[in-house]
Amino acid sequence: MPFVLLAFAIAFEVTATLAMRASEGFSKLGPSLIVVAGYLISFVFMAKALTSLNVGPVYAIWSALGTVGAFAGGVLLFGEPVRPVAIAGAAIIVAGVIVMNLGGGVHQG
Template sequence: MGIVLVAGAIVSEIAATLSLRASHGLTRLGPSILVVVGYAAAFVMLAQALKTLHVGPVYAVWSGLGTVGALAGGVLLFDENVRLATVAGALLIVAGVAVMYVGGGLEH
């Protein structure tokens, strides 16, 4: 169940971050509401997941995959540019998250 909560927290965080971009500095009501709701949901799910999972690997997975997801969302939704170095950095993030996940163990 903890992994499902982490996955939900990642999706919520990505949605909130992309809504933050769409809010134009929190001046658009709809996206601004999604920012608050998305981040609140992400933190609630993350807090619940940490009842049974280790904080280090979970935070690495949440922040790393959230970063890569926000990057992908920015490209797909806002036509943001991606350079080769950006792709390399995203791949390094995913590799680092995988190493922490495997090496750190998740359940306590």
């Protein structure tokens, strides 16, 4: 169950980040409200996940998948460019999270 909570936290964080782009500097009310609600809900889900998982790897997973999700969302929703170096950077981020989890995992001991 904690991984489901973490997945929801990531989904809401990505949604909030993409809404921030759509808010045009918080000049549009609808997307601005989604930003605030999305981050709030994301933090609640992550806090719940952290009651049974280790903070370091969980934060790494949350931020890495959030970064990759925001990158993909930017490409799909806003037509942002896809450059090989950006894809390589995303792969390095994901590899770093895998290495962190190999070093200790996410479950509290």
